[in-house]
Amino acid sequence: MKTNSNLTRRKLLAGLGAVGVSTAGGLAIATEPARALDHTATDGDGLVLDWAATRNGNDDPGSVTDTGSAFRYSVSNLLPGDAGTLTVEMSLTDGTPDSIPRLAFDLTGTEENDLTDPEREAGDDTPNEGELQNYLDVTLFYDTGTLGVDVWGATNGEQDLGEGLIDPDAEGTLAEVAEALPDRGEEGVLLDANPTTSETEPLTDENSVTISFGWVFAGPPEINVTQTDSVSFDLRFYAAEVE
Template structure:
């Protein structure tokens, strides 16, 4: 029996959860007294200290379009807090051309706070195969579905007045202040490190979300999203399903600087050795180590110079790189412990230009590259090192934010190990543990390594290499 590609696409559940952050309530009595050698005594009695509250609520407004299946589009929404039920999106019969977009807006009662977004891909199932799917898809079984890789997602900031139901089909002009663009799998890996949200992206430095006396969702920006299954997708996703969770966590602003990352397995930073803001670290990398490993690198533009426009000083030759040691041949082995080097760079950067020269897909322009280091007998040996463009390696994504202050590297180790092209084929199998040896940034010329730099206010030297992460189990 043959079925048309517009039939039997299903997505079992999309769960959008709002985490609840709370400081709690406490009270205490204290007495303060004074005494002297004489008999007179004064006291301050019945003193009470009561802790404030931090109560996070998340309002979700979502529009989804499935053509005739839902009457040409429908909206839903709700508020998730300590009393309300979970807001969830559950769609069946998803087809190429279907899309959805919406926004999460935030309310913090009492104390201002920092908010992080987290995410996790719970299931990505094949659910068996129809005859037309078998013809184009050789994978079977749970965890081998293609829907998570077929759905394309954009995360961006939106004004609190943003109304998904009143908008037409999402377009690039709708996406200002973009945080991330990628497949659903890649987006959830990016969220897996814990993404720090900014209440006012136009301001310098990360801004905490406003604390209000009562629940209110109109004070700060919202985290918006758009997803779509492109019409170019075919029978390979028939019957596939995905499940995922989105979580938000708030932490009080007072006595915190927002640098804590509640979802990351490890955080590595460069030393605060220079820059306009002497006490700041230029590089901070958040690592979520798992079968799909995500490494998010944030740059502090105020340390480098004056905000988002200073890096890279040389836009034609710059790179942001992560060096990774895998346990397939031991962690911290004597030679070639940078088993993988992954990076994002300009088209003229050494690794990217070499990757383009080796490309089989016609990769060009700025983008990612991956290098598998094998062979050699001493640390630093260059034996068997070949740069491959990210476009040519299934399971590897390198991403640069529009303001060039955030870089994301995502490695699906099983897909990379299964890649039949050299040099990634030499991995053999997915690792069980990794170590991030360092995260490094350089832009040549009068760039980050120059002391002083005429374009950066005569600043001192900036440390552009992070500390290692230590061994992380996947």
């Protein structure tokens, strides 16, 4: 969350980046350290999106293409156990009117690429449609830190204690989540700038909200059906002035 202090949230998180265990009242809280969001996109109307992506624990900006307020994410050539994240912090530039933040999700590509002999033997008979989207498990959640405390793992790409889904349907296979969530920004899931409280709050020029998208390819028993397959999907962020 933004602050008027000279010690900004980003500086604070960077200074605590090596901390993996915090304590509060004698309670030890273990979590992955906060991650710096080193890339920035803007929509030209006051919405700022700081972001970072990983694959198997390593930085992976190459899988993401940002176009101001949308991110195109593409994955292919996956092996069982592969996993990745995209973390995006939404904020407004100074003086931008309070806004309602939204997120839309659109599955844009499910390519077969090539129907190999192992795929055919595994029962794959769709030369123009891949199957990977049915075997990627995905989650979209508020990455606000354990129990809503920034220094306890905010922006780390891990779903920690107290970090809820952005929507009840924001968890499942990639195909299921894409089917359930809106695919247009202005009709997207209504986000809460302060999800740790009971009241839904708008985005202002003094706060921010962070969303993480996580995926994992566990590898189905019929693993060969996904050989050579790839998927592409868009995460579209939108902010409309409060009326």
